[in-house]
Amino acid sequence: MDWSIQDIARLAGTTSRTLRHYGDVGLLPASRVGDNGYRYYDELALVRLQRILMLRDLGLGIPAIADVLAGQTDGAEALAVHLRWLHQEKDRLDRQIASVEMTMLTLEGGEQLMAENMFDGFDHTAYREEVEERWGAAAYADGDRWWRSKSAAEKAEWQQRQKQLAADWSAAAAAGLAPDGAEAQALATRHADWLAGIPGTPQVNGRPAKQYLVGLGEMYVADYRFGANYGGAEGASFVRDALAVYAERNL
Amino acid sequence: MDWSIQDIARLAGTTSRTLRHYGDVGLLPASRVGDNGYRYYDELALVRLQRILMLRDLGLGIPAIADVLAGQTDGAEALAVHLRWLHQEKDRLDRQIASVEMTMLTLEGGEQLMAENMFDGFDHTAYREEVEERWGAAAYADGDRWWRSKSAAEKAEWQQRQKQLAADWSAAAAAGLAPDGAEAQALATRHADWLAGIPGTPQVNGRPAKQYLVGLGEMYVADYRFGANYGGAEGASFVRDALAVYAERNL
DNA sequence: CTAGAGGTTGACGCAGCGTCAATGTCAAGC
DNA sequence: GCTTGACATTGACGCTGCGTCAACCTCTAG
Incomplete structure (x- = not known):
C-alpha cells in the first residue's frame, strides 16, 4: 500500500512541499517514483516521516535528524546536545530581555541612550574623544552596550570596585609611595585587570594593550576630572x- | 573630518562589510563618496551608526531600526513591541526545553518514542490504525507531539479530567439512562469538548467533525479495551x- | 616603481521551507 | 474523444544579516 505525496502529507500533518524538500536533501526519499515522475510513499516512509x-x-x-535516523547518533545524546543549545539560546534571550527593559527604564527617566555617566565616579567616557581618536569608538560603544546589559546589582558591585580602587590609589599617592x-x-595590576574586564578595551592576550594603558595614564593627568577623584594632580x-x-615591565 | 570605511568600522566596533550592507539597504548611506567610489563617513554618520x-x-x-531612526516610530514603543516578541520567543523556548526533557525522560524509561499509552485509561491511540486510516495520522502524530509538550502537572490534570468523564459515563450507563x-x-457535550481540546482531532469550527465522532463511538464498541473502562460492552x-x-443534533 | 594595505562591486551561502510560475498527468463527466 | 479540474513535476526567488571569497582598482610609503 502506498500513497501519493498529498496523501502522505495529510496523513502526517505536513505539506507536500516539505516532503519534496526532505526528498531533495535526502532525508526522506520517496519509496517509489513512477514513470511519470510522481512520488509514492509506503508505510515505512510514513513511520520515518513521523x-x-x-x-x-x-x-x-x-542534519541532526538525519544522524539520529541513520543510527550514527544516539537519540538521547542528540537530545542532550540539543538541550544545551536550547539553554544557551534561552540565556541569550534572557539577557536581551533584561537589556531591553533596562533601556526602556532609562528612556523613561529621560536620560540619553548613550549614557554620559556610564562609569560614575571613575569616568572614562569623559575621555571619549581621545579614546575614540586613538583606539576606536569600539572601546566606548562596546562598553556602553555591555554596561547596559548588566543588572542594577552588578552595576553597584562594579562601581564599588571602582571606588575601592580609586581610594587605594589615592591613599598610596598620599603616602608618598x-x-x-x-x-x-x-x-x-588591579587597574589593568579591571580594565581588561571591560569589553572594548584594546587587549593583547587578556591584558590591556600597552600603548592604550600608557595613553590612558597621560589622559588621567591631562584632565582635571580625573584628579578630582584621586586627591588632585x-x-x-x-x-x-x-x-x-607596569606597562613597561609587563606588557 | 571624515573617515574611511575601515576607520569608522573600527571606531564603532563593527566590520566594513556591515557598513556596506547598511549602505545597500539604505540604513546608513555614506556621508560622501569619492570619485574613486570610496565611501567616507563623518561624525553624524558615526553617531547614527552607534x-x-x-x-x-x-x-x-x-526595518525596525530604520523606523526608529527615521522618527516614524517612537523608540520606547518600538522597544515595547520588541519586548513582547522576545517574551514570546522565550516562552516558545521554554516549551521546547520542557518537551525535550520529557522526551529524554521517556527514552530513559525505555519506552517507545511514539507512546502507546498517551491517554492512559482512555486510550485513543489503541485505535491508531483506524484513526489514521480514516482521519490521517495527523490526528495521532499531532496529538502525540502536543501531549509531550505538556508538563507533568498539566498531564495529571488532563488525566483527571478523563477519569472523571469516564466515571460519569459509566455511572450514567449503569443507571440505565x-x-x-x-x-x-x-x-x-463534555466528551466532544474534551476531544476538541486535543490538537489533531478533526474539527469543524471548534467542534469535532461529525463523522469522526460517530466513527469514534463505533470504535469504542468494537474494541474491548474501551469497555473495560466503562463497565463492559x-x-x-x-x-x-x-x-x-449528539452528533446528529449538534454537528 | 613596486609592494602591500585597503577600496570597490558582485555573488554565493546559510535554514527550512512558503510561494508563485510554467507545464505535464490523471480521473471523471459529457 | 474531449474538456475540466485536481494534483503532480521541476525550477527558482524570498526571507535575515551579514561572512566570505573572487576579481579587480587605488592609495601610500619606501
Whole structure:
C-alpha cells in the first residue's frame, strides 16, 4: 500500500512541499517514483516521516535528524546536545530581555541612550574623544552596550570596585609611595585587570594593550576630572607613572 | 573630518562589510563618496551608526531600526513591541526545553518514542490504525507531539479530567439512562469538548467533525479495551449511542 | 616603481521551507 | 474523444544579516 505525496502529507500533518524538500536533501526519499515522475510513499516512509516530524518539533535541525535516523547518533545524546543549545539560546534571550527593559527604564527617566555617566565616579567616557581618536569608538560603544546589559546589582558591585580602587590609589599617592614600588605595582595590576574586564578595551592576550594603558595614564593627568577623584594632580601623576612602569615591565 | 570605511568600522566596533550592507539597504548611506567610489563617513554618520548598533544589540531588526531612526516610530514603543516578541520567543523556548526533557525522560524509561499509552485509561491511540486510516495520522502524530509538550502537572490534570468523564459515563450507563436524554447529552457535550481540546482531532469550527465522532463511538464498541473502562460492552454501547445522537443534533 | 594595505562591486551561502510560475498527468463527466 | 479540474513535476526567488571569497582598482610609503 502506498500513497501519493498529498496523501502522505495529510496523513502526517505536513505539506507536500516539505516532503519534496526532505526528498531533495535526502532525508526522506520517496519509496517509489513512477514513470511519470510522481512520488509514492509506503508505510515505512510514513513511520520515518513521523519520527522526522517529532524530532523537528523538538527543534532539531535536519542534519541532526538525519544522524539520529541513520543510527550514527544516539537519540538521547542528540537530545542532550540539543538541550544545551536550547539553554544557551534561552540565556541569550534572557539577557536581551533584561537589556531591553533596562533601556526602556532609562528612556523613561529621560536620560540619553548613550549614557554620559556610564562609569560614575571613575569616568572614562569623559575621555571619549581621545579614546575614540586613538583606539576606536569600539572601546566606548562596546562598553556602553555591555554596561547596559548588566543588572542594577552588578552595576553597584562594579562601581564599588571602582571606588575601592580609586581610594587605594589615592591613599598610596598620599603616602608618598614610589610609583615603581611593589604596592604601587600591585595597584597597577588591579587597574589593568579591571580594565581588561571591560569589553572594548584594546587587549593583547587578556591584558590591556600597552600603548592604550600608557595613553590612558597621560589622559588621567591631562584632565582635571580625573584628579578630582584621586586627591588632585599629584594623584593622577602617581597613577600615570605607576601604570607606565607596569606597562613597561609587563606588557 | 571624515573617515574611511575601515576607520569608522573600527571606531564603532563593527566590520566594513556591515557598513556596506547598511549602505545597500539604505540604513546608513555614506556621508560622501569619492570619485574613486570610496565611501567616507563623518561624525553624524558615526553617531547614527552607534545608535544603529545599540538597537541591533537589543535585537531589533533592520526595518525596525530604520523606523526608529527615521522618527516614524517612537523608540520606547518600538522597544515595547520588541519586548513582547522576545517574551514570546522565550516562552516558545521554554516549551521546547520542557518537551525535550520529557522526551529524554521517556527514552530513559525505555519506552517507545511514539507512546502507546498517551491517554492512559482512555486510550485513543489503541485505535491508531483506524484513526489514521480514516482521519490521517495527523490526528495521532499531532496529538502525540502536543501531549509531550505538556508538563507533568498539566498531564495529571488532563488525566483527571478523563477519569472523571469516564466515571460519569459509566455511572450514567449503569443507571440505565436514555442515550438521548438530557444527562447523557450533557456527557456527550463534555466528551466532544474534551476531544476538541486535543490538537489533531478533526474539527469543524471548534467542534469535532461529525463523522469522526460517530466513527469514534463505533470504535469504542468494537474494541474491548474501551469497555473495560466503562463497565463492559453496555457502557460502550451507551456512549456510542449518546455520541451518535449528539452528533446528529449538534454537528 | 613596486609592494602591500585597503577600496570597490558582485555573488554565493546559510535554514527550512512558503510561494508563485510554467507545464505535464490523471480521473471523471459529457 | 474531449474538456475540466485536481494534483503532480521541476525550477527558482524570498526571507535575515551579514561572512566570505573572487576579481579587480587605488592609495601610500619606501
